[in-house]
Amino acid sequence: MESDSVSENKSGREAFWRANKRLIFVLLSIWLIVSLGCGVWWIEWLNQYTIGELPLGFWIAQQGSIYTFVVLILIYAICADRLERKYGVEE
């Protein structure tokens, strides 16, 4: 499709993909720990602590996890833009 740009910047493309995969791995680890970890698996243990007037685990499961998801996507959108500029692979 765009074979010229591919051959021109092969190393940049590969470096971008490696950095991108690292970024995704870090963000998805947080996603997993917060949602299925804190929101489900460890919820009873976390409920011994309180945040505001609520048990911590309950708040994470019903509010905190959703805020975390929004922030994770925001971080990815910002960082992916930067990675593309850094490796010269913008559209």
Place this chain on the structure above:
Amino acid sequence: MSLALLEAAADPSRPWTFAFIGITFAAYLLIGWRSRVSETRGFYVAGQGVPAIANGAATAADWMSAASFLGMAGLISVKGSDGSMYLMGWTGGYVLLALLLAPYLRKFGQFTVPDFVGTRYASPTARIVAACCAIFVSLTYVAGQMKGVGVVFSRFLDVPLEAGVIIGMFIVAFFAVLGGMKGITWTQVMQYFVLIVAFLIPAFAIARILTNGDHSVPQSAFLFSDLAERLNQIQVDLGFDEYTKPFTSESRLNVLFITAALMFGTAGLPHVIVRFYTVPSVRAARWSAFWALLFIAILYTAAPAVGMFARYNLLNSLHGAKIVGVEEVAATDGRAARSLYRLESPKGADLDWAYNWQSTGLLSFADLDDSGTISLAKTSAEATIDKDIIVLSTPEVAGLPAWVIALVAAGGLAAALSTAAGLLLVISSSMAHDLYVQFIDPKASEAKKMMVGRAMIIVAICAAGWFGIHPPGFVAETVAFAFGLAAASFFPVILLGIFDSRANREGAVSGMIVGIVFTAFYIVGNQWDTIFSVTREADFVRPWYMTRWFYGISPQGIGTAGMLLNFAVTLVVSRLTPPPPKEVRELVENIRVAG
């Protein structure tokens, strides 16, 4: 009929309801007319010219259905802490979409999900399988939406359910046939604003009332007021578990599996994925995923607050209410005879709403012990409260003016119509673009392709309307399972198509088949009695393979296991068979990077 007329005359919100529904419907029609298109790129992917933030709003409206708008807060109210599986399940999938799927599918840049599956795996078979899955999942889902439209019409305007469904069909047909994806997108943007305003006004009002004016924002009233503590105390006094106690309705493992199935299923639903084909660039796909989840989160963080407030308010105001009068109503219009209770709260709260809602049949009382008061204790249970009235009754419970009630009706319709439109486009594009043009008439001209696309939308709308009026027994079941099936089929195949360049046709086709067959068998095995409308007594026809839940995993959560199986089969089979051809590996290299 006389009762209906009486209700109509007495209901001050009715003129407002007509006005709001009239205004919003006129706006949808106007937008549809202004966004009409004449080429397939406009029809299927809105000319790839939708700005990121507008696509975010459209995705949010596309995603939040009648069930999210009307049913979810009530569901959480009933399930308590375990309701979080729906909250996390229906939002967490957007992280997967934004990080793992949306940018690369946008770079691929065709019209449909089966387009990607068919091209990436160089296999017409894979495309057909994907197209059939997309049609099946979307059709079951859309039937529920059309029924939702009918319910709102019949509750708020007192027209028969059938008439409501048909009016909804005409509205959707108008903007979807003329404008395709472009018309759908811009009406969805408007529908998002209608539904979010309609949800938030009563939510803010009830937060303010229950906290005596300390908190106006539902999310902060949820966190900082003492309502949770007071609700927990009432629950314990009445003999129930604390509201904030987890795993009261499902086991821990089951909550984990259901949450995961909903998250991976969300990321695999075709009507959500295609929204990301409509933006101008890869960068815009990432940003529109952010906007979409932000817009969704506004409703999804308010809903658990509304659920908790409503439960507190119901228990607090109805428990111990004195019965000041009972009216016997004879059976009419297919409704059974019933008693309408007039109640008076010892705490001085206004209980007129409880009287009004009894006429819908969604709320009923029975003074079983003849004590002259209503008890909601676990052992007596003198009230039956349908979870669907939680959101709908909030404005009246909070004593809001009549126009707010009308706004909620318009919001419910916006939620149902926007989701229905997105699903209908997937059904039509699968039939017209993936099946008809690819396999029956590959040489079709642009004009012919457009005509087929428009015709297929009409076919899909008629099918959806028919299922909306005559819902088969399995619809309610399969809507919940659409997620499991999407998780077990689309998600692994798309993900590996991008991240594993070794994944090939043999792996993908066998993985999809194993995932779907396993999940479908488990669901049908457990739910066959409701699916085929037979009673469990006929045990001799019960399939041998399903006598109990596998490790306590309910059919709703089995999609997670199906997905893991799909991953395993695809990875192993791909490595035992020849690698994919050179063009496919180049395609994978290409879609991974934006430039």
